[in-house]
Amino acid sequence: MTLEIPDANDAVPCPLCGDHEGAVVGEKGRFGMPVRNVCCATCATVYVSPRPTAAAMAEYYRSTYRKHYGAVGYIGPDGQRAAPGDSGYEAALQQWHGPQADNALLLGETRKGASVLEVGCRHGRTLELMRERRGILPFGIEPGETEAEEARRAGIDCFTGALEDYEPGSRRFDQIQWFHVLEHVHEPLQALLKLRRLLEPEGRMIIEVPNVYEPYGSLEGNFFQNVHLVSYSPRTLPALLRRAGFEPTRVVDGGALFVVARLNPHVSAAELPLPYSPALLGESADDTSWVATRLGNYANLEQLAELCRAGRAPEELAPMVLRCLRFPAFTSHLLDVCALFVERLVARGQLDPAIAVLLAVVNGPHPAEVRAEFRTFAGRLGALPEQLAAAG
Numbered sequence: 064m065t066l067e068i069p070d071a072n073d074a075v076p077c078p079l080c081g082d083h084e085g086a087v088v089g090e091k092g093r094f095g096m097p098v099r100n101v102c103c104a105t106c107a108t109v110y111v112s113p114r115p116t117a118a119a120m121a122e123y124y125r126s127t128y129r130k131h132y133g134a135v136g137y138i139g140p141d142g143q144r145a146a147p148g149d150s151g152y153e154a155a156l157q158q159w160h161g162p163q164a165d166n167a168l169l170l171g172e173t174r175k176g177a178s179v180l181e182v183g184c185r186h187g188r189t190l191e192l193m194r195e196r197r198g199i200l201p202f203g204i205e206p207g208e209t210e211a212e213e214a215r216r217a218g219i220d221c222f223t224g225a226l227e228d229y230e231p232g233s234r235r236f237d238q239i240q241w242f243h244v245l246e247h248v249h250e251p252l253q254a255l256l257k258l259r260r261l262l263e264p265e266g267r268m269i270i271e272v273p274n275v276y277e278p279y280g281s282l283e284g285n286f287f288q289n290v291h292l293v294s295y296s297p298r299t300l301p302a303l304l305r306r307a308g309f310e311p312t313r314v315v316d317g318g319a320l321f322v323v324a325r326l327n328p329h330v331s332a333a334e335l336p337l338p339y340s341p342a343l344l345g346e347s348a349d350d351t352s353w354v355a356t357r358l359g360n361y362a363n364l365e366q367l368a369e370l371c372r373a374g375r376a377p378e379e380l381a382p383m384v385l386r387c388l389r390f391p392a393f394t395s396h397l398l399d400v401c402a403l404f405v406e407r408l409v410a411r412g413q414l415d416p417a418i419a420v421l422l423a424v425v426n427g428p429h430p431a432e433v434r435a436e437f438r439t440f441a442g443r444l445g446a447l448p449e450q451l452a453a454a455g
């Protein structure tokens with residue numbers, strides 16, 4: 064089967080600040096495709112450039128995307144992947160959309176009878192469950208014709224097409240939500256500006272996207288994808304929302320990234336979009352080298368972790384890990400993979416190398432609480448008092 068993959072020949076500026084300079088943090092994406100991810104020199108947003116044009120991508124989504132990435136499937140309660148028509152599909156669908164509906168109701172503090180717009184609602188299952196659980200009035204925007212039709216069959220009022228093409232008239236919503244959609248959007252600032260006009264004055268918007276500070280799987284073999292045009296962080300997504308006249312009220316940063324926002328009452332439509340300024344990133348902005356270094360180290364640590372999980376840990380595991388631990392890492396990933404490395408080394412009877420890994424974290428450029436935890440761990444594993452005294 065030959066797949067028509069659009070060429071990435073459109074070099075674009077940073078979607079948050081408009082700068083053209085940046086550090087390359089990835090040259091490949093899922094399926095080994097050439098996908099160049101850049102970390103902006105000014106605001107540290109990670110985005111794809113060059114990329115295919117919006118028209119080429121729209122055609123790709125219409126004709127090829129599902130063949131390329133596989134049919135829409137869900138992981139069921141039994142851990143098995145289930146596609147439409149499989150016996151476990153209904154249970155798997157429920158397992159994914161049930162918690163998503165609960166999250167939306169919780170984060171949105173959705174009242175009974177609220178009007179809720181979901182951008183990219185697919186078959187409408189989340190909206191359907193929210194209607195069952197809270198009596199909402201659902202509305203969906205869905206470019207996929209088959210899925211929009213499925214949503215309508217479930218009784219969900221649905222516009223078939225892209226957000227840009229939707230003409231709302233005077234219609235306004237109490238809640239707007241999108242789950243894993245914004246990262247696919249070519250002009251996210253324009254999309255947010257449009258949605259701002261669709262939100263009731265007291266309304267809320269909920270966005271869920273992959274979190275670039277918590278990648279999953281191999282960085283270039285799984286996390287980076289040709290369809291994920293921007294990889295947002297807990298700093299950059301709130302900043303983009305602020306430019307579009309929103310006020311982020313909650314950022315939930317664990318695994319995926321959730322941001323809840325309402326309209327900023329202090330800016331008028333005429334001022335929008337607000338110009339970029341570093342203050343939009345908040346007090347604890349992370350600079351380009353902070354992000355780029357951690358992404359590079361994530362890729363190296365994850366590669367070693369994958370070998371360990373596959374039972375193919377290299378003989379020289381400990382020295383390879385020690386080299387990585389001299390550099391900063393994303394904390395939750397560091398905790399996960401170091402536990403794995405130590406377990407494998409101990410299982411091989413390599414107690415001293417296991418202790419060396421723990422002490423390398425204690426001595427490395429890692430957060431104080433992580434270093435303290437690993438210090439305790441090293442003591443329990445039998446690190447000598449003088450080793451602990453010498454460590455950080």
Ligand SMILES: [Zn+2]
Nearest residue numbers: 077080103106
């Ligand atoms: Zn930027």
